Amino acid sequence: MYKLGPSLMCADLGNLEQNMKELDKAGVDFYHIDIMDGKFVPNFTLGPDFVKTVRKLTDTPIDVHLMIEEPERHIDLFVDCGVEMISVHQESTQNLHSLLSRIKNHGIKAGVAINPGTSLEFLDNVYDLLDYIVIMTVNPGFAGQKFIPTMYRKIAKVSEIIKKYNRNIEIQVDGNIGANTIPKCEENGATMYVLGTSAIFNSHHTLEENVALTRKLFNHETK
Numbered sequence: 001m002y003k004l005g006p007s008l009m010c011a012d013l014g015n016l017e018q019n020m021k022e023l024d025k026a027g028v029d030f031y032h033i034d035i036m037d038g039k040f041v042p043n044f045t046l047g048p049d050f051v052k053t054v055r056k057l058t059d060t061p062i063d064v065h066l067m068i069e070e071p072e073r074h075i076d077l078f079v080d081c082g083v084e085m086i087s088v089h090q091e092s093t094q095n096l097h098s099l100l101s102r103i104k105n106h107g108i109k110a111g112v113a114i115n116p117g118t119s120l121e122f123l124d125n126v127y128d129l130l131d132y133i134v135i136m137t138v139n140p141g142f143a144g145q146k147f148i149p150t151m152y153r154k155i156a157k158v159s160e161i162i163k164k165y166n167r168n169i170e171i172q173v174d175g176n177i178g179a180n181t182i183p184k185c186e187e188n189g190a191t192m193y194v195l196g197t198s199a200i201f202n203s204h205h206t207l208e209e210n211v212a213l214t215r216k217l218f219n220h221e222t223k
């Protein structure tokens with residue numbers, strides 16, 4: 001079961017409603033929304049008002065990726081937007097366990113996003129709270145970057161670790177996910193795919209066609 005989630009920072013924001021109509025028609029599984037504060041990452045992107053707009057436009061699950069410092073100060077703001085999933089970075093908070101507990105207490109899925117240079121040992125302390133782990137396959141901040149090849153091994157390692165925990169934790173991959181990278185991500189155990197400029201938000205085909213072409217890259221069925 002594999003899930004596809006367009007990264008809305010890469011959408012045509014002047015045409016958001018139309019873009020989302022096409023993507024919903026194409027049957028995407030979730031929408032990925034990147035929140036950047038210019039501190040934790042060197043860029044600014046979307047915020048809670050944008051998330052609320054997306055919520056009004058679709059019933060498809062919304063996955064918020066918080067690339068911000070002190071996310072504990074803002075969790076409630078994003079929960080109140082009506083999202084289904086929130087991921088945070090271990091490097092951005094003093095107390096990851098309590099932050100993940102807070103997300104779970106709101107009845108939504110909790111994820112941890114892992115930067116390319118961050119090791120995996122900390123997972124042992126929080127795995128009981130995790131619904132998904134996001135392997136950043138680029139350094140977070142900008143769309144259109146190159147996949148870091150050593151991240152394939154990291155996906156495989158996380159996959160092994162999850163088996164050891166014996167819990168149903170999904171592996172999401174984010175950053176330059178497309179024709180050149182999906183087959184190897186799948187081989188190594190990724191289950192959720194964030195689709196940006198490489199896979200769908202480019203001018204080669206319509207969004208619906210790009211989603212259909214992306215599905216063809218998988219050996220197994222999506223969803």
Ligand SMILES: O=C(CO)[C@H](O)[C@H](O)COP(=O)(O)O
Pocket residue numbers: 007009010032034138139140141142143144145174175176177194195196197198199
């Ligand atoms: O998290 C991100 C950047 O930090 C984006 O979601 C991601 O990079 C998607 O865009 P692309 O496929 O162009 O890399």
